Amino acid sequence: MGGGLAGLILAYNLREFDPIVFDRRRKAGKKCTGIISYDTFYSLNISREFLDREFKNIEILYDNKYSVHVNTNVTRLNREKLEIWLDEEVKTKRPRDAVIKGNIVISENEKYEGVIIDCSGWKGKAKWLKAIEYLTEPINEDKIIVYFDSRNKGGFSWIVPLPYGTLIGSISYINPEFFLPKIEKRNH
Known part of the structure; x- marks a missing residue:
C-alpha cells in the first residue's frame, strides 16, 4: 500500500510475487527536491538516469550572516521521473483509498488477501508544514x-542548481513564500 517512492520501489523489487500498489493520488510522480546521500542512491539499485546531479558541498546560511x-x-x-517509471513497471490501482484489516486490504468494496506491507507514510501527530518549490532558469553554481x-x-x-534549471523552495509553518530565496541570473 502506498504508491509513493517507498511503496513503488518495494513493489518493483518484489515484482516476481505480482504485488498490487494502492495509492490515493491520481497519478505517480510526486515533485520533491530529492536530495539523498550517494550511498542511499546506490543502495536503491536503480539506474543513474534518475540521478540529476551530484553535489560535494552544501552551504548553510543562518540569517544571511553566518x-x-x-x-x-x-x-x-x-x-x-523515477515514480512515473516505477508506476509503469508494477501493478498500481489509482486513485484508491484502501483500508488494512489484518491480512486483508479493502478498496472500493473489493477485498485483497495476502501479505500486506503498509508503505503509506508516517501517521504520527504533527503540525503540518507548508512547502513551495519552483523550477527556474539555470544558474552558475556547484x-x-x-x-x-x-x-x-x-x-x-x-537553492539546488541542476543542469536544466534551478530548484528554489521553502518550507514553513507560516506562508513559505515569505522565505523563498532569490537567485542571481546566469550570464549568457
Missing part, C-alpha cells in the same frame, strides 16, 4: 545552498 560549508556526497534524485531564518521557526529554504 555561513557553514559542509563537504558531502549527495545526489539530486529525480523522484518524479553547491546546494540552505537558508535558515530565525523568523522561520522549524522551516528552511533552499
Whole structure:
C-alpha cells in the first residue's frame, strides 16, 4: 500500500510475487527536491538516469550572516521521473483509498488477501508544514545552498542548481513564500 517512492520501489523489487500498489493520488510522480546521500542512491539499485546531479558541498546560511560549508556526497534524485517509471513497471490501482484489516486490504468494496506491507507514510501527530518549490532558469553554481531564518521557526529554504534549471523552495509553518530565496541570473 502506498504508491509513493517507498511503496513503488518495494513493489518493483518484489515484482516476481505480482504485488498490487494502492495509492490515493491520481497519478505517480510526486515533485520533491530529492536530495539523498550517494550511498542511499546506490543502495536503491536503480539506474543513474534518475540521478540529476551530484553535489560535494552544501552551504548553510543562518540569517544571511553566518555561513557553514559542509563537504558531502549527495545526489539530486529525480523522484518524479523515477515514480512515473516505477508506476509503469508494477501493478498500481489509482486513485484508491484502501483500508488494512489484518491480512486483508479493502478498496472500493473489493477485498485483497495476502501479505500486506503498509508503505503509506508516517501517521504520527504533527503540525503540518507548508512547502513551495519552483523550477527556474539555470544558474552558475556547484553547491546546494540552505537558508535558515530565525523568523522561520522549524522551516528552511533552499537553492539546488541542476543542469536544466534551478530548484528554489521553502518550507514553513507560516506562508513559505515569505522565505523563498532569490537567485542571481546566469550570464549568457
